[in-house]
Amino acid sequence: GLGLSSKKDENFGEWYSEVVVSGEMIEYYDISGCYILRPWAMSIWEILQTFFDAEIKKMKIKNSYFPLFVSPGVLQKEKDHIEGFAPEVAWVTKSGESDLEVPIAIRPTSETVMYPYFSKWIRGHRDLPLRLNQWCNVVRWEFSNPTPFIRSREFLWQEGHTAFATKEEADAEVLDILELYRRIYEEFLAVPVSKGKKSELEKFAGGLYTTTVEAFIPNTGRGIQGATSHCLGQNFAKMFEINFENEKGEKAMVWQNSWAYTTRTIGVMIMVHGDDKGLVLPPKVAATQVIVIPVPYKDANTQGIFDACATTVKNLNESGIRAEADYRDNYSPGWKYSHWEMKGVPLRIEIGPKDLANNQVRAVRRDNGAKTDIPVANLAEQVKDVLASIQQNLFDVAKQKRDACVQVVKTWDEFAEALSQKKLILAPWCDEEDVEKDVKARTKGEMGAAKTLCSPFDQPELPEGTLCFASGKPAKKWTYWGRSY
Ligand SMILES: O=C(C[C@H]1NCCC[C@H]1O)Cn1cnc2c(c1=O)CCCC2
Numbered sequence: 253g254l255g256l257s258s259k260k261d262e263n264f265g266e267w268y269s270e271v272v273v274s275g276e277m278i279e280y281y282d283i284s285g286c287y288i289l290r291p292w293a294m295s296i297w298e299i300l301q302t303f304f305d306a307e308i309k310k311m312k313i314k315n316s317y318f319p320l321f322v323s324p325g326v327l328q329k330e331k332d333h334i335e336g337f338a339p340e341v342a343w344v345t346k347s348g349e350s351d352l353e354v355p356i357a358i359r360p361t362s363e364t365v366m367y368p369y370f371s372k373w374i375r376g377h378r379d380l381p382l383r384l385n386q387w388c389n390v391v392r393w394e395f396s397n398p399t400p401f402i403r404s405r406e407f408l409w410q411e412g413h414t415a416f417a418t419k420e421e422a423d424a425e426v427l428d429i430l431e432l433y434r435r436i437y438e439e440f441l442a443v444p445v446s447k448g449k450k451s452e453l454e455k456f457a458g459g460l461y462t463t464t465v466e467a468f469i470p471n472t473g474r475g476i477q478g479a480t481s482h483c484l485g486q487n488f489a490k491m492f493e494i495n496f497e498n499e500k501g502e503k504a505m506v507w508q509n510s511w512a513y514t515t516r517t518i519g520v521m522i523m524v525h526g527d528d529k530g531l532v533l534p535p536k537v538a539a540t541q542v543i544v545i546p547v548p549y550k551d552a553n554t555q556g557i558f559d560a561c562a563t564t565v566k567n568l569n570e571s572g573i574r575a576e577a578d579y580r581d582n583y584s585p586g587w588k589y590s591h592w593e594m595k596g597v598p599l600r601i602e603i604g605p606k607d608l609a610n611n612q613v614r615a616v617r618r619d620n621g622a623k624t625d626i627p628v629a630n631l632a633e634q635v636k637d638v639l640a641s642i643q644q645n646l647f648d649v650a651k652q653k654r655d656a657c658v659q660v661v662k663t664w665d666e667f668a669e670a671l672s673q674k675k676l677i678l679a680p681w682c683d684e685e686d687v688e689k690d691v692k693a694r695t696k697g698e699m700g701a702a703k704t705l706c707s708p709f710d711q712p713e714l715p716e717g718t719l720c721f722a723s724g725k726p727a728k729k730w731t732y733w734g735r736s737y
Pocket residue numbers: 333334337338340341360361362363392410411412456480482510511512
C-alpha cells in the first residue's frame with residue numbers, strides 16, 4: 253500500500269523496519285537476524301565498494317580471499333579477545349547425517365585465519381609491508397536486538413590486514429584508512445562523523461589502539477560506530493610469531509593494522525536521511541538519481557510526451573547521470589510520485605503537455621520538495637547542479653541536526669540531564685578505566701548504559717584545572733559519551 257504507517261519522530265524503530273522494506277532494500281528472512289539485501293541496497297554497497305577498492309589499490313593494497321572456516325585451534329589462540337566474544341562464534345558441527353570429528357568455526361573476523369600465513373609468508377624485511385584486504389561476509393551470532401544493516405548475524409564488510417617493519421608506518425596507515433572511512437560517510441552517504449580514538453575499555457581488546465569514525469542518530473540519541481581502523485601493535489605478531497629479519501640482520505616482530513567498514517553504513521544513512529515519505533538517498537549513492545515520469549493528459553500528444561521522456565533519459569545518461577523513466581501504464585503519475593519518493597530517488601522529472609509546449613521539464617527535489625521548471629536546453633548541466641545541491645544540503649542538514657544534539661557538560665548532574673535528553677555529550681574526562689566502568693554502572697537502565705564513544709582528534713581547549721565530570725580528578729581529554737547501538 254501507499255505510505256508508511258509509522259512516523260519517524262513517533263516510533264523510530266517501527267518506522268525504520270518499515271522503510272527498509274517499503275523502500276525495497278530489505279526482505280525479512282526466516283532466520284532471525286538475517287536479511288535479504290535487495291538490489292536497491294546492493295547497488296549502494298557496490299558504489300561504496302567501487303570507491304574504497306580503487307582507493308586501497310592506489311595504496312598498493314591487494315585483495316585476497318581466505319576461507320570462511322576457522323579451525324578451533326587458531327581461534328582460541330587469541331584468547332583475551334576471543335573469550336569475550338565466544339558466544340557469538342557460529343560453529344559447523346555436522347555434514348549431512350554425520351557429526352564432524354572436530355567442529356569448525358565460521359569466521360567472525362579473519363585475524364586468526366590469516367595470521368598463521370602471514371607468519372609463513374613474512375621472512376625478511378623485503379617481504380614488508382604486506383597489505384591485504386578481503387571483501388567478504390562474516391557471521392556473529394548476536395543476541396541483542398537484530399536490526400537490518402545495523403546489527404545482523406551475517407553482514408558484508410571489507411577487512412584490511414597489514415604488516416609493517418615499523419610502528420610509524422602502521423600509525424600512518426591507520427589514519428589514511430580512517431580518512432577513507434570519513435569520506436565514505438561524509439562525501440558519499442552525506443552523514444557527518446567524528447574521528448577519534450576509542451578508550452581502553454571500548455577498543456578492540458586484541459589491539460594496541462582503535463581509531464573510529466563515530467556517527468550519531470538524533471532520533472534515538474544514540475551514537476553508532478561507523479567504521480574502525482586499529483593498530484594491533486605487535487600483539488598478534490607475538491601470538492602468531494610473525495617475525496622478519498630486519499636490515500641489521502636482527503629478528504624483529506612486525507607492526508600490524510586491521511580495519512573494516514560494513515553494510516552498517518547503509519543503515520546509518522537511512523536512519524539519518526529518511527523521512528515519513530520513505531528513504532532519502534544522497535545522489536552519490538543512488539542507483540537511480542533521476543526518475544522521469546510521463547504525465548499524459550487525456551490524449552494530448554501522448555506520444556510526444558513519451559518521446560520527450562526518452563530523450564530526457566538519454567541526454568542525462570550521456571552526461572553521466574543515472575536516469576530512468578517509469579512508463580508503466582498500469583500506475584497513475586500520482587502513484588509513481590509516491591513510489592519513487594518511498595525509494596528515495598533524489599530528483600523527479602515530470603513531463604506533461606504544458607512542459608512539452610514550453611520546452612521545459614518540471615523537476616521536484618526529494619530532499620526539500622522544491623519544484624522548479626528547467627528548460628530542456630541545458631537540462632543535463634542544470635540537473636547536475638541540482639543533484640550536487642541535494643548532496644550538499646543533505647550533509648548540511650544532517651550536520652546541523654547532529655551539532656544541535658551535542659551538549660558540553662562539566663558536572664555529573666549536567667551529564668545525567670543531557671543523557672536524559674538524548675544528547676551527544678562532550679565531557680572532560682580523567683581517562684581512567686574504572687571511572688568509565690563506574691559511569692556505565694551508574695547509568696545502567698532499560699535504555700542501556702552510557703559509554704565513551706570516542707575521544708575526538710579535534711580536541712577543544714582544556715583549561716588548566718578542568719576536572720573530570722565523573723570523578724572530579726584532573727581531566728585529561730574531552731570525550732564524547734552517550735548511549736550507543
Ligand atoms: O573484528 C574485530 C577486530 C577487527 N577485525 C578485522 C577488521 C577490523 C576489526 O573489526 C573485533 N571483533 C569483534 N567481534 C568479534 C570478534 C572480534 O575480533 C571475534 C569473535 C566474534 C566477535
